Amino acid sequence: QEEEEQEADNFMFEFSDKPLLPSYNLQVSVSRGPCNWFLFSDVLKRLKLSSRIFQARFPHLEIATLPRAEFQRGGGLSQVLAQEEVPASPEPAGGGAETVELVHYEPELLQLLGGGVEYQAWSS
Amino acid sequence: HYFRYDEHVSLCLEKLSSSKDKSKAMLQQKYVRCSVRAQIRHLRRVLCHRLGLPLQHVQILFDSEPLPDHMTMKQLWLSRWFGK
Numbered sequence: 644q645e646e647e648e649q650e651a652d653n654f655m656f657e658f659s660d661k662p663l664l665p666s667y668n669l670q671v672s673v674s675r676g677p678c679n680w681f682l683f684s685d686v687l688k689r690l691k692l693s694s695r696i697f698q699a700r701f702p703h704l705e706i707a708t709l710p711r712a713e714f715q716r717g718g719g720l721s722q723v724l725a726q727e728e729v730p731a732s733p734e735p736a737g738g739g740a741e742t743v744e745l746v747h748y749e750p751e752l753l754q755l756l757g758g759g760v761e762y763q764a765w766s767s
Numbered sequence: 768h769y770f771r772y773d774e775h776v777s778l779c780l781e782k783l784s785s786s787k788d789k790s791k792a793m794l795q796q797k798y799v800r801c802s803v804r805a806q807i808r809h810l811r812r813v814l815c816h817r818l819g820l821p822l823q824h825v826q827i828l829f830d831s832e833p834l835p836d837h838m839t840m841k842q843l844w845l846s847r848w849f850g851k
Binding site: 652653654655656657658659660661662663665666668676677678679721758759761763765 | 769770771772773774775777779795796797798799800801802804805809810812813816817
């Protein structure tokens, strides 16, 4: 627990030999500040797992659902995300899923995705 | 600070010189993601650590120009990549 507290104060660097899945800085509820998320569908595609198997194997990894419009608005507010990186709604309005599923960005998930994680203290 | 809640930037690092020594780690994992508040000096230290090199042997360049240690990823992004 203490280690986790310390890591929060350090910069985390994620390293990978493959292009990184996009991550999104989003506020998923009013009671919680913005934090980083992957699109669940991106993660499942990269891991070649079904949603059911993923959730059975990694029940502690947090999954959240956000209205699609809210997701696009959040992504659109980002200064460092190019507009074309914000996924457009693949479904026509009114039909299909009106929500997107997200999975919380955390070191354990990065390792599952084949990346390495390294920390660097701010003051160093 | 709570940098873990920050927005991220993704970088792709390419080694400049052609010498092949000790560069394996970097070439294998050249995709990097970090907070927009991380500075060039943090990235340098992480790379040195990974490559097992002393700090003065690693420089971060953009368009063959060394980047200042205190520049943040956000400043770098806004000044060199904005809208790209």
